[in-house]
Amino acid sequence: xxxxxxxxxxxxxxxxxxxxxxxxxxxxxxxxxxxxxxxxxxxxxxxxxxxxxxxxxxxxxxxxxxxxxxxxxxxxxxxxxxxxxxxxxxxxxxxxxxxxxxxxxxxxxxxxxxxxxxxxxxxxxxxxxxxxxxxxxxxxxxxxxxxxxxxxxxxxxxxxxxxxxxxxxxxxxxxxxxxxxxxxxxxxx
Amino acid sequence: xxxxxxxxxxxxxxxxxxxxxxxxxxxxxxxxxxxxxxxxxxxxxxxxxxxxxxxxxxxxxxxxxxxxxxxxxxxxxxxxxxxxxxxxxxxxxxxxxxxxxxxxxxxxxxxxxxxxxxxxxxxxxxxxxxxxxxxxxxxxxxxxxxxxxxxxxxxxxxxxxxxxxxxxxxxxxxxxxxxxxxxxxxxxx
DNA sequence: TGTACATCAGTGAACGCGCGTTCACTGATGTAC
DNA sequence: TGTACATCAGTGAACGCGCGTTCACTGATGTAC
Numbered sequence: 001x002x003x004x005x006x007x008x009x010x011x012x013x014x015x016x017x018x019x020x021x022x023x024x025x026x027x028x029x030x031x032x033x034x035x036x037x038x039x040x041x042x043x044x045x046x047x048x049x050x051x052x053x054x055x056x057x058x059x060x061x062x063x064x065x066x067x068x069x070x071x072x073x074x075x076x077x078x079x080x081x082x083x084x085x086x087x088x089x090x091x092x093x094x095x096x097x098x099x100x101x102x103x104x105x106x107x108x109x110x111x112x113x114x115x116x117x118x119x120x121x122x123x124x125x126x127x128x129x130x131x132x133x134x135x136x137x138x139x140x141x142x143x144x145x146x147x148x149x150x151x152x153x154x155x156x157x158x159x160x161x162x163x164x165x166x167x168x169x170x171x172x173x174x175x176x177x178x179x180x181x182x183x184x185x186x187x188x189x
Numbered sequence: 190x191x192x193x194x195x196x197x198x199x200x201x202x203x204x205x206x207x208x209x210x211x212x213x214x215x216x217x218x219x220x221x222x223x224x225x226x227x228x229x230x231x232x233x234x235x236x237x238x239x240x241x242x243x244x245x246x247x248x249x250x251x252x253x254x255x256x257x258x259x260x261x262x263x264x265x266x267x268x269x270x271x272x273x274x275x276x277x278x279x280x281x282x283x284x285x286x287x288x289x290x291x292x293x294x295x296x297x298x299x300x301x302x303x304x305x306x307x308x309x310x311x312x313x314x315x316x317x318x319x320x321x322x323x324x325x326x327x328x329x330x331x332x333x334x335x336x337x338x339x340x341x342x343x344x345x346x347x348x349x350x351x352x353x354x355x356x357x358x359x360x361x362x363x364x365x366x367x368x369x370x371x372x373x374x375x376x377x378x
Numbered sequence: 379t380g381t382a383c384a385t386c387a388g389t390g391a392a393c394g395c396g397c398g399t400t401c402a403c404t405g406a407t408g409t410a411c
Numbered sequence: 412t413g414t415a416c417a418t419c420a421g422t423g424a425a426c427g428c429g430c431g432t433t434c435a436c437t438g439a440t441g442t443a444c
Binding site for chain 1: 215216218219289295298299300301302303304307310313314317318336337338340341343344345346347348349351352354355356357359361364365367368369371372
């Protein structure tokens with residue numbers, strides 16, 4: 001039966017919120033429309049009242065994932081450098097590796113972007129550049145140098161988290177993370 | 190009709206060779222058995238005379254991909270440090286980003302390993318550790334320090350190539366690569 | 379060495395399955411009067 | 412404000428499609444004598 005506008009808006013948000021988590025956990029190709037709708041407490045048929053296609057949903061969910069970690073970053077207090085250290089330490093923590101569903105969308109989706117639609121790639125790149133800019137703003141030196149260092153820090157962290165996740169629960173993952181922490185700390189010193 | 194033992198062995202190698210390339214280009218989930226067999230000049234039905242399952246093929250192809258780049262590494266001449274520089278410069282080249290089919294299996298598969306079978310993860314980790322060891326052997330200092338630096342170099346390069354590929358043909362990808370080259374050069378100096 | 383026969387690599391149709399997507403239907407919501 | 416009706420969010424069956432996998436069949440290969 002027909003839902004009220006508020007009910008529909010709430011359902012929409014529940015789908016996107018659950019989807020942003022499930023997409024990061026299972027990957028774009030690993031999450032089905034039926035599973036997604038079930039996680040939001042609905043049936044699969046209603047999906048197309050909310051999204052034109054699975055790809056449209058993916059774009060919205062990826063944007064929401066980037067927005068939610070941006071919100072997390074904005075909650076941090078302290079000097080720019082203190083915020084940056086909070087960011088890198090959390091990024092390279094065992095918890096971030098173990099819980100991709102609440103983690104960085106860059107680490108979660110980067111490997112799948114080669115096969116994604118052009119529109120989805122654009123959404124992903126916007127989010128990625130947003131994080132890099134956030135880091136660059138908190139570094140010192142001239143514009144060009146800050147951008148370069150931000151890119152270095154970001155790709156180092158992304159590579160370490162992806163590699164650590166790929167290592168499963170083996171000891172290798174822990175060593176990769178620790179090595180990256182040492183490296184990023186020296187880059188911020 | 191029945192093929193000779195040599196013909197079958199040759200077909201097997203053709204499947205694995207073509208598969209090692211196609212898997213890196215399209216990803217594990219993005220390559221179908223039918224497409225693979227067609228690329229090897231055969232029909233899909235014969236696949237199961239060569240492999241017990243798609244996953245068994247994936248393991249063999251990933252191992253072959255790691256073996257082929259190991260062979261490439263072993264062809265390089267010069268001092269250990271010169272070999273290392275050749276490795277890192279090639280790894281962080283535009284060509285490597287543009288041609289994943291002939292490139293590093295770590296960068297190609299790392300993002301998909303979370304969803305792969307345990308056996309496939311083991312094959313992947315073996316290859317990954319092989320590269321890290323190769324790098325560590327060519328660094329200076331004590332064992333622990335070399336292992337740490339090798340992990341740092343490797344994850345930095347993997348992160349940069351994955352991020353550059355995710356950036357598509359945008360300018361961002363070029364900048365990520367250049368920033369990583371600067372970083373790795375300073376790590377080797 | 380020659381022959382008769384069992385083996386089995388490769389073919390292509392077919393299987394079940396899950397996927398993204400569509401659709402007829404339901405009935406509460408929103409709206410026009 | 413009350414009523415009559417159009418709208419449409421959500422349901423669940425069904426669609427076509429491609430996937431990994433199976434299987435009866437073919438006929439050259441390998442082998443036993």
